[in-house]
Amino acid sequence: MTTESAPKPASGALEPLREPAFRRLWIANVASNIGQMIAGVGAAWTMTELAGRADMVALVQTAQLAPVMLLALPAGAVADMFDRRKVALVSLSLALAGATVMSVLAGLQMLNPALILALTFLMGSAMAVYNPSWQASVSGQVPSSQVAAAIALKTVGFNVARSIGPAIGGLVVVLAGPTPAFALNALLLVPLMVVFWRWRQVAESPRLPPERLGGAIIAGVRYVANSPAIRGVLCRTLITAVLGGSLYGLLPLIARDLPGGDASTYGLLLGSFGVGAITGAVASTRLRTLFSSESMVRFMAITTAAALGVMAISNILLLTQLALLLAGAAWMIGTTTFNVSVQVAAPRWVAGRAVAMFQAAMAGGLAIGSGVWGMLAQALGHETALLISGVSLALSTVIGLWLPLPLRARPAVEAETLPEPDVGMALTPRSGPIQVEIEYRVPRPKARAFWLFMQQVGFGRRRNGAYDWSLARDIAEPEVWVESYSCPTWLDYLRQRSRTTQAERDLHQRAREFQVEDQPIRIRRRLERPFGSVRWRDDAPDRGFDVAPLSGPGA
Numbered sequence: 001m002t003t004e005s006a007p008k009p010a011s012g013a014l015e016p017l018r019e020p021a022f023r024r025l026w027i028a029n030v031a032s033n034i035g036q037m038i039a040g041v042g043a044a045w046t047m048t049e050l051a052g053r054a055d056m057v058a059l060v061q062t063a064q065l066a067p068v069m070l071l072a073l074p075a076g077a078v079a080d081m082f083d084r085r086k087v088a089l090v091s092l093s094l095a096l097a098g099a100t101v102m103s104v105l106a107g108l109q110m111l112n113p114a115l116i117l118a119l120t121f122l123m124g125s126a127m128a129v130y131n132p133s134w135q136a137s138v139s140g141q142v143p144s145s146q147v148a149a150a151i152a153l154k155t156v157g158f159n160v161a162r163s164i165g166p167a168i169g170g171l172v173v174v175l176a177g178p179t180p181a182f183a184l185n186a187l188l189l190v191p192l193m194v195v196f197w198r199w200r201q202v203a204e205s206p207r208l209p210p211e212r213l214g215g216a217i218i219a220g221v222r223y224v225a226n227s228p229a230i231r232g233v234l235c236r237t238l239i240t241a242v243l244g245g246s247l248y249g250l251l252p253l254i255a256r257d258l259p260g261g262d263a264s265t266y267g268l269l270l271g272s273f274g275v276g277a278i279t280g281a282v283a284s285t286r287l288r289t290l291f292s293s294e295s296m297v298r299f300m301a302i303t304t305a306a307a308l309g310v311m312a313i314s315n316i317l318l319l320t321q322l323a324l325l326l327a328g329a330a331w332m333i334g335t336t337t338f339n340v341s342v343q344v345a346a347p348r349w350v351a352g353r354a355v356a357m358f359q360a361a362m363a364g365g366l367a368i369g370s371g372v373w374g375m376l377a378q379a380l381g382h383e384t385a386l387l388i389s390g391v392s393l394a395l396s397t398v399i400g401l402w403l404p405l406p407l408r409a410r411p412a413v414e415a416e417t418l419p420e421p422d423v424g425m426a427l428t429p430r431s432g433p434i435q436v437e438i439e440y441r442v443p444r445p446k447a448r449a450f451w452l453f454m455q456q457v458g459f460g461r462r463r464n465g466a467y468d469w470s471l472a473r474d475i476a477e478p479e480v481w482v483e484s485y486s487c488p489t490w491l492d493y494l495r496q497r498s499r500t501t502q503a504e505r506d507l508h509q510r511a512r513e514f515q516v517e518d519q520p521i522r523i524r525r526r527l528e529r530p531f532g533s534v535r536w537r538d539d540a541p542d543r544g545f546d547v548a549p550l551s552g553p554g555a
Contacts, residue, residue, distance in 0.1 A: 016150040021199055022141040028192040029134065030157040035188030036127070037165025038172060039099065040064065041270070042181030043120050044252045045173050045263040046106070051113045054382055058249035058374025062367040063117045067125035069364025072132070076356030077216035079132040084140075085196055087133040092193045095126035099186035106179040123185075128363075132356055141199075159281060159332075163274030170267020209429070209491065219465060220353030223346070226463040230345050230354060232403040236297070237338045237361040243396055244304055245369015246377075246389035247273075247327060253382045258317050265317065272321040276328025283329070284336045293337050293405040298397045300334025303327070308390035312383045335362065341406055347501045418497055421525060431527060432489035436466075439522040440481045442514045447478070450514045454483065457511055460504040461485050465496035479516065486528075493525075 017023045044060045051057065078087055102119045105111050138150045172181045211219065224230050251273075255266035287296055307327035314320045339358055346354035369389075377385040425431075442450045451471065458469045466485035474480035487493035500508075515521055 014153070016142045016153055019142045022138070022150060024195045025134075025137075025141065025192075025199065026153060026157055028195045029154075030161050031188045032192045033158055033161030034165040034168065035099075035185040036123075037161055037270070038169035038181045039102070039123075039185035041166050041169030041263060041267050042106075042173055042178035043102075043116055045170075045266060046111060046178045047113060047116055048252050048256060050111070050116075054250065054253055054377035054385075055371070055374040056113055057252050058370045058377070059117055060120060060252075061245075061249045061370040062374075063120040064124045065363040065367035065370070067121060067128040068131075068362075069360045069367055071125055071128040072356040072360035072363065073217055073220060073353060074213065075129045076132045076352040077211075077213055077220065078129065079135075080352050081211065081213065081216060084133040084137045085199060088130050088137070088196045089193060091126045091130035091133070092189055092196065095123050095130070096186055096189045096193070098123040098126065099182060099189060103179060103182040103186055106177075106182050111178075131359070132352055135352075135355070159274055159278040161274075163271050163278060166267040166270030166274070167264075168267065170262075170264035170270075173263035173267075211495075216353070220350055220357065222465070223350045223463045224354060224357055226459050227345065228459075229406050230342055233338055233341045233345075233405060234357060234361045236399060236403055236405065237335075237358060238365045239396055239399060240297070240301065240334065240338075240393070241362050241365020242369040242372070243389060243393040244308075244331070245366045245371075246373035246386055247304070247308065247331070248366055249370030249374050250377055250382045250386060253377065254311055254320065254386075257382075258315060258320065268317070269320065269324055272324040273328040273331075276325040276330075277332040279325075280329035280332030281336060284333045287333060288337070288340070293341060294400050296337045297334050297405060298400070300330045300337075301393050301397050303330035304334075305390035305394035308386045308393070312386035312390070337405070338362075345406070347499065349499050418500070421497075425527065427490045427527070429491035430489050431529075432487065432492065433528040434487045434490055434493040435526040435528055436485055436487070436493075437522075437524045437526075438483040439524075440483070440511070440514065441479050441516040441519045442481055443516060444478060446514055447473075450481065450511075453507075453514070454481075454511060457483070457504075457507050460500070460507060461496075464499040464504075465492055490527075 017026065040060075044057060047060050048057050098119050102111070102116075102123075105115060105119075135154070138154070142150045169181055172184065224234065251269055252266055255261045255263075255269050258265055284296070291299075304327050307323040307330070310323040311320055314323065339355075342354050342358045343351065373385050373389055376388065440450070454471050458471065461469050462485075466487055469485040470483075472482050472484070474482070487496050512521060
């Protein structure tokens with residue numbers, strides 16, 4: 001399960017709904033989410049009746065979430081590279097095909113556990129590709145001043161669907177069986193496809209050619225790998241999701257074992273969790289102004305652990321609902337904290353991929369956790385599995401001693417475009433590799449401080465696309481330091497320059513303050529292969545890109 005940025009209780013929170021394109025897409029998306037929740041209840045309850053095994057029931061949740069773990073990063077890259085409207089339509093068409101097949105097979109009573117898992121995985125894969133395109137398209141539907149409010153409304157819409165969808169699904173399954181539940185999912189996908197078909201996105205002319213899929217994925221992974229703050233948040237997200245995965249994977253069994261438990265009971269329990277999640281989403285904005293991120297995550301872990309303990313021993317529907325209400329609020333507060341920490345730390349050029357990796361960590365953790373806790377429940381009983389999960393989640397708070405969350409969220413602001421570098425050669429996008437050397441003269445008493453400071457600069461260079469970064473000191477002239485790094489091609493170098501944030505630019509300026517007064521910093525840019533570049537043959541053409549040098553001082 002994925003979450004998005006928490007809503008902000010500012011005036012004008014509903015303003016984005018005045019924009020026709022966003023309003024139509026928002027309403028259609030809420031309806032589609034309700035359909036998915038209804039179908040999810042049908043799939044989980046059908047598996048409960050067909051298999052009855054705890055591990056098989058938990059695997060339904062795994063089949064829904066595993067695609068997000070596997071496809072989120074490629075899907076985020078695709079959303080950045082191609083027409084998001086077309087990506088959404090293709091993925092929704094695939095989801096519609098899966099929902100239709102499941103409806104037909106259910107009507108013919110041909111569903112079995114393997115088919116349920118396979119079709120659930122197919123539809124989950126389609127929606128995993130769709131979600132980044134829907135999320136990234138918001139900036140093209142509302143003015144820039146309303147983007148934050150639009151993201152908040154998306155969160156509210158998802159949790160509204162999660163609150164009422166399962167309850168509707170439970171009633172549908174009880175009154176008419178699983179076939180209508182699967183059919184409703186297919187039916188509610190159609191309006192969303194129609195709205196996307198009619199939406200006309202205003203195309204923007206990119207300054208540089210789009211990256212290829214493989215390169216875009218590598219760039220996203222490289223950025224996160226060289227961003228200690230984001231990397232720590234993703235590790236915490238994954239661990240929390242694995243330990244708390246029992247909440248999702250074992251809920252059908254909790255509903256079944258309650259007095260008079262049936263599919264409608266399962267829907268009511270999911271609805272209780274959804275109502276709590278809405279409450280948590282609304283409260284999280286205010287709480288972030290009062291408490292640190294670490295405090296909010298600790299609250300989430302301990303409160304959710306307590307709720308799991310109550311659900312493990314409760315045989316009263318109302319008490320279980322109250323526990324889920326509390327768990328939903330706490331879980332949303334914690335996961336929103338993780339999400340916001342990732343989103344504000346990533347600059348715009350990689351934000352979609354960073355958020356996709358957060359979604360992969362969350363969904364992957366829940367998928368793994370659902371499977372693990374399902375197997376443990378099969379061996380020891382779901383009550384014991386819930387208790388062990390709760391204790392583990394409470395103990396996970398000590399991880400903050402090794403992987404603390406950022407104290408304050410500092411948005412990554414893009415820096416102004418640099419002036420054009422001096423170029424005296426005829427370069428093409430594939431000319432390369434490009435080697436960059438920056439020579440500093442640093443007084444000897446500042447040598448150690450300079451070396452320590454430049455490690456931060458190195459992280460920034462590598463995040464944005466440089467490789468083989470190093471910092472060397474001249475043996476004959478100890479005041480001379482040379483920072484060097486490379487980029488695979490001229491186009492990669494231009495991208496690396498264009499991705500600098502203002503915080504990184506400030507680091508570069510502070511590095512210059514170590515320089516001996518009245519001594520200029522020397523920058524050299526070299527082409528490693530001046531003849532033939534990276535072409536296989538001298539007459540191999542470039543791919544039709546006309547790339548002019550970007551524009552500032554600095555490398």
